[in-house]
Amino acid sequence: MKSTIPDTGVPITPPASNGDRQENRHEASLHGEILLRLRDYVVEGNIPEGARVPERQLCEMLGISRTPLREALKVLAAEGLIELLPNRGARVRQLSQRDLEELFDVMAGLESLAGRLACEAITDAEITAIEQLHYEMYGYYLHRDMHGYFQANQRIHESIVAAARNETLKTAYANFAGRIRRVRYSANFARRRQRWAEAMREHEAILDALRRRAGSELSDILFQHLRNKRTAAIEHLTEPQESVPASP
Amino acid sequence: MKSTIPDTGVPITPPASNGDRQENRHEASLHGEILLRLRDYVVEGNIPEGARVPERQLCEMLGISRTPLREALKVLAAEGLIELLPNRGARVRQLSQRDLEELFDVMAGLESLAGRLACEAITDAEITAIEQLHYEMYGYYLHRDMHGYFQANQRIHESIVAAARNETLKTAYANFAGRIRRVRYSANFARRRQRWAEAMREHEAILDALRRRAGSELSDILFQHLRNKRTAAIEHLTEPQESVPASP
DNA sequence: TACCGCTATTTTGCATTCATTTTTTGTCCA
């Protein structure tokens, strides 16, 4: 059964199944397990942009037949991570600049919504936790620790989404975030101190609005914040990509 | 091959394939064709809430084998239209009141986003077209023509989404709209003249903000508008469901 | 050598088959 793997372009390393996330009850069946693992595999960028998804090879790698794999591929295609070419299998979807702009805007809309809803339901404790993250992030900012900064930043945004108390929104958010994650835009766009300082100010405004439970105001600020992020990211992408190697 | 269909609970009438919509390139393959038809079949409410999706029966009805059907089912499950029970097949997803509230809020967020984006890109001609629809809708309102009213109303909202110039958003919007469509909330919630008149006023405010390209203002109005819709719909659902037959 | 057309191999899409699990049916016994 466990046959040797013929060498092809794609690096073969079985992705570890991550802890459960969204998804109805997929994780129970083999198909669901495959779906989770394959999604992570793609999101983490293990297959280069626009490259074919080698069906047979993945089957051998995962030790399964083609049926459940193909089912998972169909789902990933519906999610927008890969695309299906008739009689030519699946390719990792290549996002055009336009696609990225669209995705960023949709993310902005979802976060903007999350902020609005969060204002209706968020507890003082949750706000305190976010403040905590904010100060933590500020520390990273001062120390120019970009990695830490982004981690804290992401957790703040996730906290806001969580405070919205809307699982449907959360799932949609995770889905779009996954599509974008393949693009390593965050790598160095904030090198510009200018933008970085701006972002910090925006985050302060976010916190302020959140404290006051000013829903529609927060909604505005979040949208604008994400819009600015988008601009920075896109600008970065169109410039010479100094430090965005295909596979590190 | 074309065997006779054993009688079961589910009405067997092949759904006509509708014109293409979203979806990558699905429509080319058999699987994609099935996906489109099956989605419409479910969205149109041909299978009762919470009922099993009869695999074998659908295969016979569609004249295909189980493989492409099951692929389509997996996608529909990912879209949230049905749910997969391990070893017990698929069921049409039953939306709780909470689910509906969540869905409405997400729709509100997406439309709110659409309005904001539309203000950046909409042409005068498009605005004129929406005004046209608005007057048309007003006519239906005056004549108490609910069906016409809802049609015009839906076209207005779709026009706004279209004016946002964001295919990603449009697809997501269509997806969520489909999930809700199964619930025939619109049937008579607007019987209350009160709410109906309110909705008309809100629509006038929407148009006004759109004309002025007041993005964040429009965003607010749209969110509130949808929120009110949600409230009306949910209220309606929790009351004695006078005219919501399972299958007309 | 570059280019074209032809055949062989691989890959894809779907149907079919097989092993389990679930559901139904039937029977026995209190």
Added chain:
DNA sequence: TGGACAAAAAATGAATGCAAAATAGCGGTA
């Protein structure tokens, strides 16, 4: 009569098989 158990039937989940399509390989010709 009714309930518990067991066997039969059906359905599900995944593997395998097969025809059609696409890709790669190869030889011939200019």
